[in-house]
Amino acid sequence: MDRHPDRQRVRGRKHCADRPAGGASRRRPEKGRRVRIWAPKATTLDLLVGGTDWTEGQPMERIPLTRDGDEWDVPELPHGTAYGFSIDGGPLRPDPVSAEQPWGVHGPSRVFDTSTLAWTDHGYEGVDARGAVLYEMHVGTFTPDGTFHAAIEHLDHLVELGVDIIELLPIAPFPGDRGWGYDGVSWTAVHDVYGGPAGLAEFVNACHARELGVCLDVVYNHLGPDGNYLAEFGPYFTDKHDTPWGSAINVDDDGSEGVREHILASARRWFTDFHIDALRLDAVHAIIDDSPIHILAELANQTQALAGELGRPLRLIAESDLNDPAVITPVDEGGWGMDMQWADDVHHALHSYFTGETHGYYADFDDEGALEKVYRGAFYHDGTHSTFRGSSWGHEVPASIDGHAFVVYDQNHDQVGNRAVGDRPHLTEVESLSSLALVLLSPFTPMIFQGQEWNSTSPFAFFTDHNDELGPLVSQGRLNEFATHGWEDIYGEDFHVPDPQALETFTGSKLDWAEKAENGPVLEFVKHLIQIRKGEPSFASPDRAATRLESLGERQLVLHRHSSRLVINLSDEAVSVPAGELLLTYGDVSSDITVGPGSLAVIR
Structure with a gap:
C-alpha cells in the first residue's frame, strides 16, 4: 500500500446510468480485439486508429462509433494495432480496458491478442497460497535490468530456497519508467518497461515450469493522478465516500455497475488470460461499499467459481488495516470471503521487539506482551485502545480461523520503503535470523521480502518518475512527511531523506546480488528453516491453539x-x-x- 500523503485527488462527478453496463465487454473479446466500450459520459465517441509502428505525432484514423445505451460498438482491431478514443471531439485517450500501453500512460493503447501467447504450463496443477512460502518481488529492482525476462534468471535460486509463490508488486502501467506501481492507471494492462503482457506471460510460464506460483498485487482502491482518464468515460469515482487518495472508487453510487464489472473483469483476466495463481488486493479498507453485496464478496464468489472451472486453486489475499476477521470470513457467513489477509500487527510486534523502535504506530507495541499476543491471536488490536489511532480498534479472531489465513513478515515493501531512508532493520545477524525464524516457523503464511534470504543490506526507498508538474510536489511531500515522527532519534539530526524523483534513489534500491555469495551461510540457514517448516508437521501446522x-x-x-x-x-x-x-x-x-x-x- 502506497501511503504517500501528497497524492493528488482525482474526482469524477456522479452519473446516473439508465441500465446496467459492463466496464469491460459483455462477451469475451476474440483475437485480442475490443467488442464494446463502456462510456456513459460521452455524447460522441470516436475511435482513433493508427499502425503497429505508431509514434508520437503521427495522425490516426477517426472512426465514429455506434452507441447502444451506455456502451459503444467497436469494430474489430487486429493484433498490434495502435488506437485510442476521442470523447466529444477531445484529445486521444487510452482505452479504459487497455491490454498494452507501449507509449506510456498518456499515449494510445495497442491491441494485444492473448491467443498469440505460447503457453507451456498445460501440466501445471497450481499452488495454493494458503500456508505457502511467499516471496515479495519488485520487478524493477530485483535485477539490474528490471524486467520480467531478467528475473527469470534467478527463479532457480528461489526454487532452491524453497519459495512456493512469488508475489509481484503492482505491474499496471504507471507514469514514467520507475515506481512502486501503486500509482497505476489501468486495471488490465502491464507496465511496458517490465516487458508488457508478453513479458508477464513469459515470466509466468517460467515460474510454472518450476512449480512456482505467481501472485499479482492489484490496486482496486484508487488510481494514480497522472494519466488517469477513466472519469472522462464514466462515473468511476464518487464523492459519497472519501479516501486517503481523494474521492472513492465508485462501487456503490449511481452508475457503479460498470465500475464493478470492470474490476471483476480485470481479476478474471489475470486468472484466465495470464494463468495467475493469486491476487493480493491493496488496502481493501479503502474500497468503501454500502451495496447489499460488497464488491469483495462478489469477487470472492466469482473467484471460487472460476477456480472450479480452471481446476486449480485461486486465492484472494487482502491488505486491510481494519483488524476485522470479517475480511476473511466466508461470504455465506456474512463476510467478504477473502482467503487470506496481511497481518501488520505481527510485523509491528516483531519490529518493536527486535529494534526497540517505539515511534509512530510502533508506540502501541511497546508492550512486553505484544509479541506473545500476536502469535496467539494474529491481531494485537482486537478491540483494544490504539494510541496511534486515538480510538479502540479491531476485533478478536475466532478460533475457527486458522493461522494460514494470515500472511506475516518482518520485512516488506511498505515497512522498509516507508521508512525515512528506505533502510532495512539495523539488526545483528543473529537478530535478523531470529526474527525471520519466528516468521517462517509460525502457524501463519510466511512472506520473505526480496534479498532478505541472504540478509541483504540493499535499501528499498520510495521512488517515482512523475512529470515536471507533479514530480516536485511528490519530492517536497516526502520531505514534509519525515520532518517529524522522531526519525532524528534513529538516524541522527543530519539524516537525509532520498528524493523519490532522483534516478539514484531508484538505482540505489536495486538488489546487490554480490551479497548473495558473501552471505552464503545465512542463505543456507534460511533454506534449512524453510525445509523444517515444510517437513516437520508441528511447524507446518496452521493450528493457532497449539x-x-x-x-x-x-x-x-x-x-x-x-x-x-x-x-x-x-x-x-x-x-x-x-x-x-x-x-x-x-x-x-x-x-x-x-x-x-x-x-x-x-x-x-
Whole structure:
C-alpha cells in the first residue's frame, strides 16, 4: 500500500446510468480485439486508429462509433494495432480496458491478442497460497535490468530456497519508467518497461515450469493522478465516500455497475488470460461499499467459481488495516470471503521487539506482551485502545480461523520503503535470523521480502518518475512527511531523506546480488528453516491453539509449536531447555540443549 500523503485527488462527478453496463465487454473479446466500450459520459465517441509502428505525432484514423445505451460498438482491431478514443471531439485517450500501453500512460493503447501467447504450463496443477512460502518481488529492482525476462534468471535460486509463490508488486502501467506501481492507471494492462503482457506471460510460464506460483498485487482502491482518464468515460469515482487518495472508487453510487464489472473483469483476466495463481488486493479498507453485496464478496464468489472451472486453486489475499476477521470470513457467513489477509500487527510486534523502535504506530507495541499476543491471536488490536489511532480498534479472531489465513513478515515493501531512508532493520545477524525464524516457523503464511534470504543490506526507498508538474510536489511531500515522527532519534539530526524523483534513489534500491555469495551461510540457514517448516508437521501446522510464545527472561524466547520448539537467546546468559532432537542451530548450542548467548535452536 502506497501511503504517500501528497497524492493528488482525482474526482469524477456522479452519473446516473439508465441500465446496467459492463466496464469491460459483455462477451469475451476474440483475437485480442475490443467488442464494446463502456462510456456513459460521452455524447460522441470516436475511435482513433493508427499502425503497429505508431509514434508520437503521427495522425490516426477517426472512426465514429455506434452507441447502444451506455456502451459503444467497436469494430474489430487486429493484433498490434495502435488506437485510442476521442470523447466529444477531445484529445486521444487510452482505452479504459487497455491490454498494452507501449507509449506510456498518456499515449494510445495497442491491441494485444492473448491467443498469440505460447503457453507451456498445460501440466501445471497450481499452488495454493494458503500456508505457502511467499516471496515479495519488485520487478524493477530485483535485477539490474528490471524486467520480467531478467528475473527469470534467478527463479532457480528461489526454487532452491524453497519459495512456493512469488508475489509481484503492482505491474499496471504507471507514469514514467520507475515506481512502486501503486500509482497505476489501468486495471488490465502491464507496465511496458517490465516487458508488457508478453513479458508477464513469459515470466509466468517460467515460474510454472518450476512449480512456482505467481501472485499479482492489484490496486482496486484508487488510481494514480497522472494519466488517469477513466472519469472522462464514466462515473468511476464518487464523492459519497472519501479516501486517503481523494474521492472513492465508485462501487456503490449511481452508475457503479460498470465500475464493478470492470474490476471483476480485470481479476478474471489475470486468472484466465495470464494463468495467475493469486491476487493480493491493496488496502481493501479503502474500497468503501454500502451495496447489499460488497464488491469483495462478489469477487470472492466469482473467484471460487472460476477456480472450479480452471481446476486449480485461486486465492484472494487482502491488505486491510481494519483488524476485522470479517475480511476473511466466508461470504455465506456474512463476510467478504477473502482467503487470506496481511497481518501488520505481527510485523509491528516483531519490529518493536527486535529494534526497540517505539515511534509512530510502533508506540502501541511497546508492550512486553505484544509479541506473545500476536502469535496467539494474529491481531494485537482486537478491540483494544490504539494510541496511534486515538480510538479502540479491531476485533478478536475466532478460533475457527486458522493461522494460514494470515500472511506475516518482518520485512516488506511498505515497512522498509516507508521508512525515512528506505533502510532495512539495523539488526545483528543473529537478530535478523531470529526474527525471520519466528516468521517462517509460525502457524501463519510466511512472506520473505526480496534479498532478505541472504540478509541483504540493499535499501528499498520510495521512488517515482512523475512529470515536471507533479514530480516536485511528490519530492517536497516526502520531505514534509519525515520532518517529524522522531526519525532524528534513529538516524541522527543530519539524516537525509532520498528524493523519490532522483534516478539514484531508484538505482540505489536495486538488489546487490554480490551479497548473495558473501552471505552464503545465512542463505543456507534460511533454506534449512524453510525445509523444517515444510517437513516437520508441528511447524507446518496452521493450528493457532497449539502455538505459544513464551518469554524465559529478557531477550529469551521459546516458540512452542505442538511438541516442537524454536529457542532464541539474545541475552548475555546461557539458557537450558528440556531435551529433544536438534534440527537446526545457530551459534553455541550444546547437545543437552543449552543455548548460549547470541544463539538459537530448532528442536523436535
